[in-house]
Amino acid sequence: MRGYVLTRYGRPDAMELREVPTPRPGPGEVLIRVRAAGLNPIDYKLRQGTLRAIVKLSLPTVAGSELAGEVEAVGTGVTRFAVGDRVFARVDKSTLGAFADHAVVAETLAARMPDGLGFTDAAGLPLAGLTSLQALRDELRLAKGDRVFISGGAGGVGTLAIQIAVAMGAQVATTASPRGEQLVRSLGATTVIDYRKEKFTDVLGDYDGAFDLTGGQDLVDSFAILKPGATTVSVTTTPEPATARKDLGKGPLFAALFGVLSWKIRREARRHGVTYRFLFMHPSGTDLETLAAMVGKGELAPVTDRVFPFDRIDDAFAYLEQGRAKGKVIVEM
Ligand SMILES: NC(=O)c1ccc[n+]([C@@H]2O[C@H](COP(=O)([O-])OP(=O)(O)OC[C@H]3O[C@@H](n4cnc5c(N)ncnc54)[C@H](OP(=O)(O)O)[C@@H]3O)[C@@H](O)[C@H]2O)c1
Structure with a gap:
């Protein structure tokens, strides 16, 4: 599968799109076919190495903090999701992995996507x-x-x-x-x-x-x-x-x-x-359910600035790093 890999700490060329092995879900985890992923300043701050003392990453690693997609397989013990569910998640901070065709996420960190929302909008919410x-x-x-x-x-x-x-x-x-x-x-x-x-x-x-x-x-x-x-x-x-x-x-x-x-x-x-x-935010499937409910009630709507195809993720980061985005910058797989 394609993965956008953080190879080392440094400038934008420290991240590159490559072929990587598809991950397999362990106990309590779901394998998600990623349809879209959101970009965040933390992704380039991690690349720059400024958060190295706080977030321990084992490099090289597939980058990416949030995603929306469909459950393709479930690990043992998973009770909240089934194959085919449309889900969104802020992935684990120390393993990342959202910028890829597939990602593995603990079921406790994911939630069902709000009804009526497309993948590109849902990917920018978590x-x-x-x-x-x-x-x-x-x-x-x-x-x-x-x-x-x-x-x-x-x-x-x-x-x-x-x-x-x-x-x-x-x-x-x-x-x-x-x-x-x-x-x-x-x-x-x-x-x-x-x-x-x-x-x-x-x-x-x-x-x-x-x-x-x-x-x-x-x-x-x-x-x-x-x-x-x-x-x-x-x-x-x-x-x-x-x-x-x-x-x-x-x-x-x-x-x-x-x-x-x-x-x-x-x-x-x-x-x-x-x-x-x-505050350093924490991933939470339960809090995502709260956000999904707010979307359902019409209290919250994602604001998507630009959607880039996944193979142009370098351009998406160049745009985000200018610091002028109005709402979210998304890549679509
Ligand atoms: N600690 C955590 O857990 C956590 C979680 C999420 C985000 N963050 C941090 O929160 C910050 C914001 O993230 P973000 O995703 O919202 O960033 P962003 O989308 O890149 O923010 C860009 C927006 O900020 C506006 N802006 C830039 N300078 C401004 C200023 N001096 N006054 C008012 N508006 C200004 C820009 O508007 P104009 O172009 O019109 O000026 C642009 O619309 C980042 O530093 C991020 O790392 C931290």
Whole structure:
């Protein structure tokens, strides 16, 4: 079968399309005939080697974090799926494998695709959708009537996060350039700040939470627009001690290291009387079922920017890495 293989850490040519053996499902796993796979910034960050200390990969390995397709075979003990089921999944972080004609996934990480959704749309939901759900529901604990700021609303994560926040009854403010403004408004954002012309700190105040998708100065500035006691959840750059314990299951050494790395950011948060949390999302079939139900109720719809044929996945990455995508970039097998 074809697989897009991460051969080493480095520049784009470190990933290449090659013939690789078709995997076989072990106990509790399903073999999926992949129809489409979503691209994510984490795929090129893994290639660059920036996450090497956190995500241990055994190279060479077939890359790719999320997929949609049909179950072609099931391993022993599988109870939730049968051959022919249309499923989607955020695959295991340490084994990857979504950029291929076939992939093996633990049944606990997959869910049935929402009815009426095509493979290319479903393939873009798992990683960004789970990240948004886990940030807004589990970390910010958004409630009806809350006001939330989501930076970078027009990208793969932001387009889903806005819809999920709105479905939870929150009011959403976001940053976008004029190229993304119409899109984020159509998804339910009520306040849209053109980040190239205006600082969001000049417009927003007394917010109940912030979801940071752009990092850098935006992250630190987000503390100034929150109510005392509120939280900014970031997914972009700097892990903190809870990331080590809660998200990565690591011991005190990692917690201490992340404590040092995030010290300045946490100090700035404390100065504003708010909390900084860095979330590393976790794959979950159960949470995917929640997202599928939201799609079924019309609360959530994937936003697909471009679909490339699988043999043009290099071009798909070149496009994603420009950082200008509106919604998701997908490859179709
Ligand atoms: N920790 C985790 O578990 C986790 C999970 C998922 C994602 N992430 C991270 O979350 C970040 C966002 O991911 P993504 O998939 O949404 O990225 P993306 O799709 O590549 O984001 C691109 C979008 O961001 C907008 N943008 C760029 N700079 C901006 C700025 N300064 N202010 C406002 N908007 C800006 C661009 O709009 P314009 O072109 O119009 O400016 C474009 O539409 C990435 O760093 C990713 O690695 C982390």
